[in-house]
Each structure stands twice: as C-alpha cells, then as structure tokens.
Amino acid sequence: MEEYLYSDDKKEMYALLKEQLKALLEGERHVLPNLSNASALLNGALRSINWVGFYLRYGEELLLGPFQGKPACVHIAWGKGVCGTACARNATQLVKDVHQFPGHIACDCASRSEIVIPLRREGKVIGVLDIDSPILNRFDEKDAHELEEFARILEESCDWDECVLPDR
Incomplete structure (x- = not known):
C-alpha cells in the first residue's frame, strides 16, 4: 500500500502544497513546465480526484493545457460548461453535482x-x-x-506573455 504524504487536515495539506509549488517554480518562469508540474503536484496531493489540469485562453475559447488524468476535451467555448462559465464570469465555480450544472461538458462520465x-x-482571464x-x-x-x-x-510565477495564445 502506498503511503500518503499529505495530511488529512486541509489547512496543513494546502500549506505544504503551496510551499512545494513555490519550490518547484523557483527559478523557472516558463508557463508550460510550471503548469505541468503544478498539475502533477495537485494530482499527487488531492484525494478522490480523477482529473486535474489547465485550459488556456485562445480567442473566445479555452484550449487544453497540461493535465493529469484521462484524455480530455480539447476545445471549450467561452461561457460553456463549468470551465467556460468560470471564464465568462471571471469567478471560481464550485460545483457539488455536475449533473445539476446546466450545460456541463462530460469529458469523463465518472466525474460527479x-x-x-x-x-x-x-x-483578465487567461486560463x-x-x-x-x-x-x-x-x-x-x-x-x-x-x-x-x-x-x-x-x-505571479509565470511569464504569461510567452504562452497566452493570441486572439483569432
């Protein structure tokens, strides 16, 4: 059985996670490796998840970025699904039951x-x-x-100018 390195206490777990992220980002400003390492870090720390990753803005849609999990939707329209809604509203979306979210995009039918x-x-939202x-x-x-x-x-740790994709 694999030993779990992170505390069951969320405050302690997230404090460690943020310190580890800062250490991973130290001296590296490129977006893609930083997002890749961030998704791997979250995947190893968070229990009971089946996908973690990033989508980056490309014009009026989101384009799949670094992630951990099963293959995912490549394009998400602005304002569509949970990701597109977060962008359109420029606000965190906390969805307790995705089947109750109008227009939810199901890349993995196991997600709840x-x-x-x-x-x-x-x-401005960039991803x-x-x-x-x-x-x-x-x-x-x-x-x-x-x-x-x-x-x-x-x-704050990435040079977004090198990665943010231009409007179409």
Whole structure:
C-alpha cells in the first residue's frame, strides 16, 4: 500500500502544497513546465480526484493545457460548461453535482463534482485550473479558497506573455 504524504487536515495539506509549488517554480518562469508540474503536484496531493489540469485562453475559447488524468476535451467555448462559465464570469465555480450544472461538458462520465479556478493576468482571464472528482460534494469553500491562493502563486510565477495564445 502506498503511503500518503499529505495530511488529512486541509489547512496543513494546502500549506505544504503551496510551499512545494513555490519550490518547484523557483527559478523557472516558463508557463508550460510550471503548469505541468503544478498539475502533477495537485494530482499527487488531492484525494478522490480523477482529473486535474489547465485550459488556456485562445480567442473566445479555452484550449487544453497540461493535465493529469484521462484524455480530455480539447476545445471549450467561452461561457460553456463549468470551465467556460468560470471564464465568462471571471469567478471560481464550485460545483457539488455536475449533473445539476446546466450545460456541463462530460469529458469523463465518472466525474460527479468539479471546481474551476480562473487564472488572470491584469484582471483578465487567461486560463483556468480545473479539477474533477468522482465523488459528489468533493470540494468545499476551503478548497476554493486554498486553490485560489495556489492559482495566484502560479499567476505571479509565470511569464504569461510567452504562452497566452493570441486572439483569432
């Protein structure tokens, strides 16, 4: 049986996770390796998830970025699904039951709950952190707050000008 390195206490777990993220990002400003390592870090730390990754803005849609999990939707229209809604509203989406979310896009039919955190540059959405779980009500307000802080660390640690895809 694999030993789990992270505490069951969310405060402790997220504190360690954010410190590990900062250490991974130290001296590296490129977006793609940073998002790749961030998704791997979250995948190893968060229990009861089945997908974690990033979508980056490309014009008026989101394009699949680094992730951990099963193959995913490549294009998501602005305002569509949980990810597109997070972008259009420029706000975190905490969905306790994806089957109750109008227009939910099911890339993995096992997903039951989802949280999506916008990534911003100068206040404008440039992408999202998306995490799915096969468990109903997996995410709560504590997860939302801590993952928003995780996203802020990424926003400040990357040279987004090199990666943000141009409008079509």
